[in-house]
Amino acid sequence: MTFLKQQVLFVLVAILSVVFFFVYQNDIPSLMALPESYVRMRVYKLIFAAFINYGLISLFYLLLRKTFITILFSQFLFFLLGFINIQKEQYLSASLTPSDFLLVKETFISAPMLLKSLVLISVFVFLSFLIWGYRKEKAEFKMLLLPNFVLATGILGFFISANFTNNFGQFCDTKKNALICQYRNALPNTNGDWVGDHLNIKQLGYTAFFFSKSMDGINNKVFNTENIPEDKIQALFSEQNQALNASESAEKDQDKVLPNIVFIMSESHWNANQLDKSLPQNITPTINKNQVSTLLSPSFGGGTANVEFEVLTSLNVFLNHNELLYVSKLKRPTYSLPMYLNTLGYDTTAMHNNGKYFYNRSAVYQNMGFNRFISIENMANGQNRSQYINQAGWANDDLIYKSISDQLQHTDQPQFIYATTVENHPMYNDDRFGADHFKITKDVSAGTKRALNTYMSGMQRADQHYAALLKDIAASKRPTIVIFFGDHLPNLQNVYDDFGFYKNEQEKTDKKDVRFFETPLAVWSNFPIDRSGLKSAYIPSHFLAPKILQAAHIPLSPYYQFIGRVNHCYSSIHQVGIQTQKSCENDKAQLFDQYKELNMDVINGKNYTYQILHQTTEN
Template sequence: MIRNFAKGIPFLLFILLFFINIYLVGGLITFGDLRGVIDWAQIHTASLGTVIFLLSILSWGALLYTFYKKGWVEPVYKSKIYRIFSSLLLCLYIAAISAFLIIAYHLGIEELGETTEWIQQYPERFSFTVFLLALVTFGLILIIGEAYMASGLALIIFFLISVANYFKKEFRNEPLFPYDFVQIGQLGEVIPMISGAFSLPIVFAISLCIVVAAFLWWKLPKITLGWITRLVLLVPVVYLVYSFFLYEDRFTAAYYEEYASIMPWNQQNNYYYNGPVIGMISNLKIDVVQKPDSYSEPAMEESMVHAEETDGEGVSENKETVKPNIVLYMNETFWDPTNLDVKFSEDPMPNIRALMDENPAGTFFSPTFGGETANVEFEALTSFSMNYINPGGNPFNNLLSNKPYPSFVSYLNDRGYYTEAMHPNGGNLYRRQNVYPNLGFDTYKFIDDMTYTEKDNKQFVSDESVARELLDTLKEEKDPSFVHAVTIANHLPYDADKYEGGSTISVEGEGLSQDSKTRIETYAEGIKRSDQTLQWLYEEILKLDEPTILVFFGDHLPSIGANLKAFKETGYGDEEDQQTNPKFYETPLLLLSNYDSGIEKDLGTMSPIYLAPFISEEVGLETHRLYDFMLEMKEEIPAFRNRIYMPAENEVVESTEDLPQSTQDILQDYHHFQYDVLTGKQHVVDQLYTEE
């Protein structure tokens, strides 16, 4: 009997849908619009749900009893039409549930009312999202061949996407992009970094539900489709999925024009107003690098003419070549926490503050917030900007891991430098084990290759270990050395137990929650230890016989609490500020050397793309055309990222259209060069990397 009931589950789904539609039609007649229908359902959720459920159960029971008495259960269950129809019904339910979950997690799972209001406001976008997810679910059913298993798998996948989007938005105020899925193979290294954000009871409950569902699937009748049916249906479904997901220049573009409002210039709004599913689909791009509309061989030749015209203009004459050791010391999440409006029991970075007063120093303008360290490395090592990478694109994973590219590393190799990269974590993260050799490093060390791997916290290798490792390289190598050293100790989570004994720094602030107070204190403790390590490292560098210059900077600001919690509580800024205010991307920049470098003390604000040309010029190395061009570009616009452009002598603007025409022109040439080198036809690569 139980098996007969199980075989009739699709009938129950159909009857439920039938009564829901009766309410929708009746509500539309009564209230006149969908908003009124949903409002009434919100107010009378319990009674309406109970009535629909009871009517559905009674109708379902009567229908099954009739089928059982007439002997129709088995013939209907075995029929091809019934199985296809059942599969489509499952797709619709799974898609509707998943669409609601994905939107709810994006807007804030704690306030489901916001999700309902969103659906009321944008019913056509919700329906379009359901259609897209149903299409994917049906395709999965046709591939697997069993409707319940495929539907369950689809629900799990959609749920994981909603959770991933939720956590990325919470920690980085940035939605999940299609290119983020490239990092699925690196989850083993990513999850420990954010493990504190997971609730074990919820994880256990979800796991238990999956186990129970799997057991029921194993015991109860299934809905299978024959391979001929699957093959016949799969071809058009795959075509539709392809057309709707890569919709540009296809007939499906008309549906996005009618049922969505794509806003690629503002991804926060793009995801909010269209929902995460449509938002993600709108960012499915074949090219990682944004292709300039004007890109062509004649356009590239014209840009090269412009670059040649700017060679040497506004750039000081080369100094006497010193060929010092060069160290890029990129400190994970290093930032001055005293920028927050709270009172600290002590200054967490007194040494660096003093060093910045005595040595060349300025502000490093990161392309990212709260994470994506590899994107900062990309800018610093290639001199190309994340501003022209499609949203969510990660050049390390998507480009540099695939083949060699010219870089600051290869530039120094050509000038007799020994080059080494080190990162105290696994080499699989951001595929650094492939990227570093492709950039030209002679040697690259990860945690298993390092001599010093001591930790000063419960999870990550200490800054001191990295400092000792790079010092050994400088002492052992006879040739001048370039060391790219990335630390990790200050990486989140900032739980109270990160450091044994807790933090030695306490903070107080009006309106500060205990959670934020704990996280700020933990973060400040890490900054204190980084500060002490840099002071020790500088003293050791002063003892070296070879001239050495160290460039110290933080890769990005920290994510202190979910959804900018600590930043909001301390009055530092909210989500909109995080998108448009430079202070969310500014970290300390400090140059230390054991010889008179002659570098001016005020470095100003500088994007990472300028580090290589700036250092090359300052130490007197002969520069190629790209670096000459960028030194001139730095005079026009020393720092920029999406929605934040900081021209040298004007106010910060959100759009390139608000920049002076000369700045727009030089940025267009730069965009041409970046696209041509990274993914274009390389019309001018040889000319760009040629010295005068």
Template sequence: MFDLYLLRRRMTHRLTGKRTTKYAIITAALVLYPIMLAYGVETISRGSFADAWTWIASSPALFALNALLYAFLFLLVYCVFGSLLPSAGMSMAILFIAALITYFKTKLIGQPFYPWDIFLRKEGTNIIPIVTSRTVVIRVAVVAAIVAAVFLLRLLLPRFRLPVWSRIALGVLSIAALYGMAERSPMAQRLFDRAGVGEIVWNQQLNYGSNGFGIAFTLNIQNAVVSKPPGYSDASIATVAQQITDYRDRIPAKSADKQPNVIFIMNEAFWDPTLLPGVTFSEDPVPTVHRLQQDSTSGYLLSSQFGGGTSNVEFEVLTGNSMSFLPSGSVPYQQYIRQPVPSLASYFGSMGYKSMGIHSYDGWFWNRDTVYKWLGFESFKSKEYFTDPEINGAFISDDEVSRSIIQAVDESERPMFIYAITMQNHGPYDDNRYGVNDISVSGDLTPDARNILETYTQGARDADRSLQLLIDHFEQSDEPTMIVFYGDHLPMLGLDYDVYKQGGFISTGDSNQWTLDEMKSMHSVPFVTWSNFALPAEQIPILSDSFLGGYILDRLDLDLPANFAFGYNVSQQIPGLMSGLVVDSESNLSRTVPEAVQPLIDQYRDLQYDLLFGKRLLAGYVDADYLNQIERSDYNEEFKAPKDPAPVDESA
């Protein structure tokens, strides 16, 4: 009997010891592994162990807070999968992939990985051709090997499972903690304050660098929802309406004796490479643009984007709204437009025009095929509806887009508003896509930089020639026609703005150290106009994309609808407005809005909120029919007829 008692005691001690060891290992993993994850994430997102360690040494509390965030994420994954090492591998894979994305995005376009980037569907795959250099492949391979090693440890070590009730309890705890951090609950806010979290909304690259990837990403989750401005009310919109009425009373009555075709061409990444001071070209790559800069209304547009984000520029031009009032890195076409929004397309449509969008790429990209319906376009010709198109490089040629514009105008019995977007000169530019380039460049450039610049310049040359093709046609036309030609953003010429730096355009590849003049230069794209009827020429030093529509309507002597009228009025005092850079009417630069005009900018913000997210209060005062337009029932009927569009060979 006594021997049986001793045996039971020994077995109990052994089981208790194993259980104690198991929970000790689990506890250690939950404490130490998130610290390793935090260091790994910062190393990957910042690009080196040294940069990560410098930040950790200077901000230990912020590093600890990031590690705590990853601990709750790891715990949640563990509670879902129930096995320690697979959960560790899964957590690492999620975080390290996110860190890689932010590293590459920052290197390419100066923007980190945002929560809403998760919903970009196929758009995100466009980064793959850009990040295929040997250095990049090695970086990705090392990260993949580390993640794989963690998963393979499962073959050597036990599962370390938790009881079901423990998993449920800890899972609920981790969800509550993560939700509290994302929503910035009072407890989480106190924790943030003690750690020294300082959100830098206007400079997200600095925000991620200062707070660490995990915390900065979490802070932006709440920014995905656009909050009602503190001053937004019926009274504030009534004031906006009165300003619109006063503006209209001050200007002469508009003439309505002509309805010209109005053609906007947003040429992919179009910029003038001859602006690089340290580079010379064997011939002028953009003679048409340079001639129009001398003869017609022209100038520079202040683009909110660099190297990507085409649809955001499109959003600003078409709606008159400003990205400066929306969360950094957001994509309105993906996130916010879910109902009819007043735009140039709906305005021209209300005047009897046929409003048509043309884009030589997939209609689903940036959700255009759906958004164009909400913006009031009658039709949208995307890549699927080009028949046997000419391919130049990897994409449909700019000349093909020009021919599509000509065909659409010639076939229409009504005047046309066309918003055309090209694709030919989309990056990257290290692919020798054109074979032998017509124009050579010289300067203090590395061979790689010279190759990138010559390829880009060849595409810019083709874009310029496609504009001349349109001019040649409409010079012979008896239909009054105006063309507005511009780029959406500067091209991405190498990692860390390499070609711009080598070409002497900027002093450093670190955008956080740019002067205001350098920031303005890196966001200024040329625009030119042409018409086959008399219009006064004017030189525009700078104009935000959101003010372009109102400016063109005014030059055409067309009545400005309410939102464009207000934006045009704002542009008389602040012609350049983007996050982190403001240009006043005297060309003075500042990082924030001058105090004297802040009330006007606040009204502009209230107006934008009213039209995108609010109650459309403005329609109760002015332009009700235009502001309350409903979805077009005939949207894209001309392209809905059953047919098999010719496939496009993008490998040609």
């Protein structure tokens, strides 16, 4: 094949692929009704997306060296990524990003069996066909390699340069009339474009989005890691207005018995009555009785590890670009709630009735300072484990609640337990707890009734487990506080649509209302606590720890005093909005910048936070 014919094929395929995806993702008549300037910008974006597709096809040719196999392989890969993204957005309302490929194991376990089977069969069939086609297609002239190398490096190098220079921002500030500067706003910019991932995909196509997002990750890793000076971090923990630090307060209360603290983060626990008033009422009476507020979760339908991250560190997922930090960043000692409680004499335990390597928990919990991690491997031996696994493949919560009760028997030290449950994990298209426990009167599909029955049965079981645990604790003499909350709203898929939970498609996509992130927050204790700080419309997960410490009359470390100051000025720092408090007595803007710097230091910087606070506790 001649070079010209090959390149014509590559260009046509690149354009058709982008146009096909664009037509599928967009309402063309509605788009054409928009102002001409907006339509023109969308066309420019498509042109740039086609160039990226073209450059990637040329890059694949350098590896495969056969024209038709290159086209087949590249477009199948792009189609597969686009398909997976559509499925993820449908189920979890979040786009597929490069960092998700660090979660291959978790994704495979959590995905519906039908979807897993379809993807695996498709990949197997395609690879078989690809190998057969590769052998059949004739080898081509080596002279085609050089021009394809020049095209691939030239085109992709241009877009990489644009990404790493904020789309030639500094250049265009001085030469605004330059040709490229007239189109710079149409260049892919997934890191700084306020429209977000979902709309970026609609405008760019998935291939261009994924390429740009990958470059963002490299750019952030190499160039955008800001090392906050140590003196700035030190200042955060010394500006406490002469407040007593935790160790001094503890010395004054040497005779005081520190209470056990038990956090139970219940998988997908939510108030399903928000779907419809006709649904059965009060199926979780113990949780309802003890509910003090709602937890404002950073996640919807998934992302349990990000909720854990906020509760245990009081850092912020939103300020860290919703990155899954358990997988990508928490690979070194990190100041956290268990690390602080260790200094007060607590015995700290993390529990999860799932595999110890899920979400890197085995390493993460160690870096957070937990004394031990009790996973399903510790709760049941391999021979007996199958009897605790339900139809959906998740372990029943009998295991984890028994582990909590057993651990609380160690009364020599106050106990801190952070338990993450799993039995009510999606998907809900099974009868893991038996069928038809609840009567659904609304006219919805049989599949919706089944899923909702399974989910609500799981809610009811969570309440029963919780009630039994409280009964056990009430019989003991040790002061204990138990905090129960759902990690995020459940992934109920079509149930939400059948019940009209979303007002419109835009709300379904954007989810800019707190109701999509609120889960029940219940607090029980067998000793008097200060509930004043818990009385609010909602409590963001990043502010929960200091509120619980204050409620239990436990002194705050300098770190949590600073977090408390931030909370005094901001009721939430979340993707649905940054809400300020009227009672703030400090410089709000300065405090917000300091909180951002704390996040940067711990996640991407030198981690002076840990060094300073660890040294303080040692001294």
